[in-house]
Amino acid sequence: MSLAKSPWIIHVNCNSCNGCDIEVVACLTPLYDAERFGVLNIGTPKQADIMVVTGSVNYKNVNVIKNIYNQIPDPKVVLAVGACASTGGIFHNCYNVIGGVDQVIPVDAYVPGCCPRPEAILDGVVAALSILENKKKGNIKGKEVKLKGKEVPSNA
Amino acid sequence: MIENTVMLLIAVPILFSLLFVALPKSLYKYLAWAFFIIGVALSVNLVLDGTGVVEIGEPNFAMFENIVLILEVLVILFIIAVSAKYKNWPTLALGIISAAIFAYTFTNAPHAEGASFNIDQFSQIMILIVNIVGTAIILFATGYMDEYEEHRHLNRQKTFYFTMSFFLAAMNGLVMADTLGWLFLFWELTTLCSFVLISYNMDEEGINNGFRALALNLVGGIAFSVGIILLATNDIATLSGIGVYAGTDAAAMAVVALPVALLCIGGFAKSAQMPFQSWLLGAMVAPTPVSALLHSSTMVNAGVFLVVKLVPAFAGSSLGTAIAVYGSFTFVMCSALALSQRNAKRVLAYSTIANLGLIIASAGIGTPLAVAAAIMLILFHAISKALLFLCTGEIEHTIGSRDIEDMSGLVKKAPLLTTLAALGMVSMLLPPFGVLLTKWVSMEAASSNPIVIVFLILGSALTTVYYAKWMGTILSSSMDKNAVHHKKPETYFPLSFLGLAIVATSILVFTIYDYFIRPQVEILLNTAPTVSGQAGQFTSEIGAFAYAAIFVALALAFVIYFATRNMFTPRTAGYYMCGENNMEMDKLMFRNGLCSYDKSSVSNIYLQNTFGESKLTTLGYAISIILIIIALAGGVLI
Amino acid sequence: MMGMLNLVLTNISRKPATRLYPFEIREPFKEFKGRIVFDPGNCILCGICQKKCPPDAITVTKADKMWEINLFRCIMCTECVVGCPKDCLSISNERVKTGAKETVKVVVPIVDKPKAPKAASK
Amino acid sequence: MLENTIEATEIKSSGELLKTIEGLKSDGYRYSTMICLKANEGHDFIYVFEKDNKLKNLRYFVKPGEKPKSVSGIYLCALLIENEYQDLFGLTFEGLAIDYKGHLYLTPNSPKAPLA
Amino acid sequence: MTTVIPFGPQHPVLPEPVSLKLEIDNDVVVGALPSLGYVHRGLEKFIDTKDYNQTTYICERICGICSALHGITYTKAVEKLFDAEIPERAEYIRVIVGELNRLHSHLLWLGLFADGFGFESLFYECWKYREEVLDVAERITGNRVIHSISKVGGVSRDLTKENIDMLLKMCDSLEPKIKDIEKVFVNNYTVKQRLVGLATMSKQLAYEAGTAGPTLRGSGNAIDVRETADWDIYKDLGFKTAVAKEGDCYGRTKVRIDELYESIKLIRNAISKLPNGDIATPIKGFPTGEAIMRTEQPRGEVVYYVKGNGTKNLERLKVRTPTFANIPSLLLMLPGVRLADVPIVVLTIDPCISCTER
C-alpha cells in the first residue's frame, strides 16, 4: 500500500473553462482537504503520481499534455475531471477541440459533471489510488506518447 | 650537499631559460618535461638535505656581490628605459626614486663581508611549490601557448619561456636568500619578470597593465628598500636577524617596528593587498599559465612569505594586531568583490588576494596556531589556485570564453576538466581539503580578536557563495553535447597531477604539519602550537578537525552512490519546461508565443548593485589606506 | 502579522472545518442537479430532448426504439427536462458514479403497450 | 435590412479611420473592443470606444484583400484583438505592435481561419 | 547575459494555462511575451450549430468562475434583440446570483493571490469562506459554480423564502470574516512587503491601456459599468463604485476587498426590495438585429455583441471579456518587476484565460 497512501497530483489545465479547475483546487482546501489522503499538489511532473486533467484537448495544448504525461515516472494514473476532459463535453465539436483527454493519452478514470463536485473528484482520486497500486503490482508502465500524433486539423 | 642544491636551484632554471631561447619551438615539450622532472628531483633533494644556512664568504663573496650590484643597476636601468620608451611618467618617476635610493645605499651602506642563504622548513615548502607546481605550469604552457598565440597572432614564445624559467630562478633565490640586499634583488627580478609577462601580448591593454604592476610593485620596493636602510642603522642585514633582534625584548621590538612595517608594505604590494590590488587584476590579461605561476601560486606568495618571516618582529604587538585587521579586511573586501565578478580569472584574482589577506591576517595574529595556519595556507592555496587557473585556461580553450555564465554545461563537453576544476573549487571552500582546514585553524586562532574573526566569518561566507555559484554552473548539464576538446598530455598531466596533489596533501596534512610546520613555527616563535594528529583528527587546544572522518564520509558517498546506482535504473527524460519542450535537438528549447522556439538559459546572481567593483573599490581603498597608516603609526608610536 | 496569528490560533483551537468525505457523507442538497433520470414509460421518442441538448449528450434512435444518454457529456443544464413534452425526464440529486465512462441506453417500450420492464444496461 | 442596429459612424478610408481614432484618444476615449463581421465578401469592423460610460462606435468596411491598418500604434491594447482576427478571419494587419503572425491562438496544425 | 525561462502553460502558480517567455536580467524582468491559445476552443464559431437558447449554456462555459454573469449578460443582450420586457423579480434574482458570483470569485482570487505570494494559510482561509457562498449558490441554482439560472426571458429558478433566509444568514456570517482577512491583506507586514508599490500603473496609464474592473479602479479610475444605464437596477440598490488610488497590486487588492462588502450590501438591498411576480416572460420568434450589452463581471467589464438574422442561430456573437482587456496591461506592468513577482503581477489582473480565448 505504499503508493496508495501518498498520491501526489499534478493538475493540468488543458482547455477547461475553469469550472473544473477551481473545483480541483477546492479539493485541496480545508473543507475537503485532500491532504488527508496524502494528496499534495506537486508542481512538477517528475514527482507526480496522478495527473489530473481538466478540460478537453486542443491543438495548442496537445503537445503540452503529452510532454507532461511522458515526464511522470511510472507507475502513473491519469484522471480526467469533468465532462470536457472525459468526452469533450459541451465543446466536443468545436473546431479547435480534438476531444476528450483519452484521445491523446491513456486515461484511467473519469469524473463526470460540469463541473464536478469536489466530492466527485475525491472519489476519482480514491479510485485512482487502487489503479495505481495495481499498476505497481503488475509493473504496468505507461507507454511513451509520441509527440507527433493527432495534431492533424480536424477540418483539413 | 645543501650548498650544491642551493646553487643548482638557481642555476638550473637559468640554464633552462637559456635552452628555451636556444632551441626551436618543437623541442619545448621535451624541454618542459625534463624541466619538470629535474625540478621535482631538485626540490625533493633539497627537502631531503634538510635545513641549514649556506654562508657565502670570501673569496666567492666579492664576485657574487658584484654580480648582484650589476644586476640591480641593470634592473633599475631597464625600468627607467622601458618607462621612458612607453612614456609612462609615474613609473619613470618611481624608477628614478629607486635609483636614488640605490645610490644612497650603495654609497652609505656599511660594507658586508658575506651573504647567507637560510634554508628553513618554510623555504623548503616554498621551493617545493616553486619547483614542482611551477614546472608543472610550464609543462602545461607547452600545450597551451600555441593555441593562445594562434588566437592573437603572436610569436613571442621564446620570451615567454625564457622569462618563466628565469622567474623560477629568481623565485628560488628569493625564498632562500637571507641577506636583505640579495633578497631585494631577487624581489625586484620577480617584479620585472611579472612586468614582461603581463605585457606579453604587447597590446595597449597588456602594456598598461604591465606598467601598473611595475609601478605599484616599485612603490612596495621603495618601502622595502627604505626598510632595509633603516634596519642597516641597527646593524641588521639579514631577514633572520630581524627576528633575532626583535626577540630580545620589547624595546628592541619597538625599534624595528617601523622598518618592519615598511617591509610589510613591500610585502603587501607584492601580494596585491588592498590598496595595491589593481595590479593583480590587471595582470589577468597575461596568458593563463602566467596567472597561475606568478599571480597566484608563487610570486604573490613572496609578499606573504616575507610577512610571515617577519612574524617574530611583530607577534603580539599592536603592529601585529593592525596587520591582522588589515589582512582580514582585505579578505572580506576582496571576497565581496569576487562575488560580483563573472570573469573567471577576475574571480580567481580576487580570491587570491583574499586568501593572501587571510594569510596576512593569520600572521598578524601571531599566535603559534595562527602562524601554522598561515604557512599551511600558503601551501594549500598555491596548489589549489594553480589548478584552478590552469583549468580556467583550458576551459577557455574548450569553450572560447572565460565568462562563468558561458561555462554552464561544461560537464558534458569536458567531463575530466570539469571534475578537476570542481575539485579545485571544492578544495577551496569545503572540508576535508587543506584550504578549509587552514581556514578553520585560522578562524579558531583568530577567535580571540573580535574584529578579525567577524571579518573572517563574513569573508568565508562570501567565499562559499562565489565558488558554489561557479561550481554549480560548470556542473550543470545542458544536455547538448558539443565536440569534445581533444586532450593533450602536456595539459592534462599537470592538471591531474595538481588534482592529485590536492588530495594527497589534504590526506597527509598531519604529516606535512609535523615535518614542516611545527619546526618552522618553533623557529619563528620559539613555541609550537599544541596540535596533535591522532585518530585522523587535527586537534588543537581549542578544537578538533576530523578530516579523516570526512574523507571516509566522502568515500562512503561514492561507494553508496555506485553501489545503489544500478538498483534504481535511471530513465532519462526531458526537462520540465512547463510542458512546452518539443524540440528533440536541444532539450532546453521551449515554444514561445509566436510558435517558434527559444532556448532557456539562466544566469547566476552577482549582486552587482551591492558588491560591484564600482561600489566597493573606493571604500576598500579608503579603509585599507587608513589601516596601513594606522599600522605605520602604531609601529612608530606605540 | 497579528491578524493572521489570530486567525491561525483560532483555527487550531477549533475543530477543523474539514468535511470528512468520504467517511462522513453530507446529504446532497435537494436542489442539487446530480443526474438526469429517464422514465421510459411515457416517452414517445420525439427527439426534442436530443435537439435541445447543448452538448449532444442524448441520442434518440427511433428505428431501434433506443434512448441513450452519455452521462459523461451531460452538463446538467436541464434543457431536456424542461423540453420533454411527456415529462419523462427529471433531475435527481444523486451524482453520477466516478470511474469508468458511463452511457445509459434504454429501450423505450412501444407507446401503446402497457408498461414493460425497463432494460437499463451498460 | 435589420432593424435594431447599433449606432455607428461610417468611416470610408483607412487614413480617416486612424485620424478619427487619434482624435478620439485625445478626447479621452478608451478603446473597448473591435468587432469583425463578414460582409459582402469583405469584412465589417465595428470599433467600440468608451468614455464616461458612453459608447462610441465606428464602422469601417474592409474590402476583400485589403490589409487593414493596425490601431495598436495608437492604443497598444488593440494588438490582442487584431491578432485574434488575424487568426480567426485570416486577415493581415499592418503595423502591429506585436505580430503573432496568425499564431495567437492557433498553431501551424490547427484549422486555418475558422471564422472566415 | 539574460536569463530566459518559460513560465507556463502548466505551471503550479498559474491557475490557468498561459505561457510567458520571460527575459530576466539581474533578477528583474526585462521582457515578457505572452503565449495564448491553450484554451482556445472556438466558441464564436460554435453558435452556427447551436440555437440562441443553447448558446446561453455555451456562454456560461466561456468561464466557469463568473459563469453566471456571462449567462446573464448574454441573455440580456439577446433580450435587447427581442426588445423583451423582463419581469422585475427576474432582474433582482439575476443581480443576487451575479453578486454571489462576484463574492465567490473575489474570495477565490484573494486566495490564489495569497498563494501567489506564498501565503498558504491565507489562501486556505479565503477558500474556506468561499465555500459558504457556494453552498448558498448551490441551493439556489442547483450547482456550485456553473449556475445556469438566467435564460432568455428571465430566470429558470425562483428564490424561495428558505433561500432568502439562507442568503441573509450568509451575508451576516461572511461580513466579519471578510473583515478578518482584510486585516491580513491590508496590514500584514510581509504581505505589504510584496504588494505595495508593485507593478504600479498611474491613473492615466491604466485608463489608456484599456484595462477593466479592479485593475482600472485600483488606479483611481471610478469606472464601473454597474453604474450605467444599460442595467439601471443597480442604481436602485444604492451601488457605489469602489476605487483605490495606489495603482499597485496593493490597491487592486483593496478594491476587490471593498467590492466584497459592496456585493454583500447589494444582496441585502436586493432582498429587501425583491418584488413579487413572474420570473420569466415567454419569448417568441427568432432574434434579429444587433445589440451590445455590457455588465460588470468580477474581473471587470464584459462587452457582448450579438447579431441575429432571423434564424434560430445567431449570426455573430462577439465577447470582449475583461481579461482580454487587461492582458495588454501585463505587457506594461511586467517589465521591471522581479522574477518572484511575476506570479503576483500576472494574478493581479485576475486573469481568466479561458474567457480571453473562448
Added chain:
Amino acid sequence: MNMTDILIAALVIFVAPIIGCLYAGIDRKITARLQGRVGPPLLQPYYDVKKLLSKDNMVVNPSQNFYVVVYVAFLILSLLMLVFRADILMIIFVYTVSSIALIVGGMSTGSPYARVGSSREIMAILAYEPILILYALAIYLLTGTFKLSAVVDASTPLLVYTPLIFIAMIVVLNIKLKKSPFDYSTSHHAHQELVKGMLTEYSGPGMAGIEIGHFYEYVFLTGLIFVFWAVNPLIGLIISAAAFFFVTLIDNITARVYWQWMLKLSWSVLLILSIVNIAFLYFSEATIM
C-alpha cells in the same frame, strides 16, 4: 572509537530519520490544524518516502543523484559529530558541505527552475553562514573551546549569555527549513514561481533521498537549538520543540519574501544582533564553565 561509540553512532543513524520523519509529520499536522483542516496522517512523510522509493528513477542528468548521496552522507556526518560533541566550527563546515551538495545537485540538472532556485539558495548561505559561525564563536568565548563537550559540561546554560544569537538562530532555522517567509528556493508546497525550485528535476528514489536528508536535517537543526540549554536535556528539548513550533507558526502567518529582503534582514538585523551579543561576551569575559 569503542563499542559504545559505535552503538551510539548506529543508533543515531537509524533513529534520527525516524524522529525527523515524525517531526515532519507533526509539522504537517500542526500546519493543517493552523489552517483549520484535518491534515495528513502523522506518518505521511514516511508514506511519501516509501512511495518515492518505489517509483521510477527518472533523471535528466545521470549523475544528479550523486549529489543527493553526498548531501545525506554529510548530514549524517554532521549529526554524528554533533552527537559526539565534536568541534562546533567543524560541524558547521561539514554541514555546509551538505547544503552545497544539494545546491550543486539542483544546478547539475540544468533545469532553468532548478538553477534559479539554486542561485537563490546560494544567497541563503550568505545569510545564514555568518550567523552559524558567530554562534560557534559564542560557544568558544563562553567555554574557551570550540568543542561542544564543554557546553554540555558547563554549569550555566548557553542561552543565558546568548539571547540575541538565539533569536538569530531561530531565523536561521526558518531559513534552513525553507519555510515561509524564506521558501523562495524550493518549498514543500509546489505553489511558487519556480515550480519546485532546486528540486524540480528530482524524482523517485532521488527525491526520496532528499526527503530522508531532510529528516536528518530536522534532527540536526534541533540539535543546534538544543545546545542552547544542553546542561539540562529536558529543558533543551523543550526549547527546541518550542523553536520548531514557532517556526511552523511563522510559516503560517507570513507571505514569502524576496531573497534580497532576507539578505538585508540577515546582514543588518541578525548580524548586528549576533555581533552585539559577541561583543558583550568578549568584553564581559563571561564564562559558563
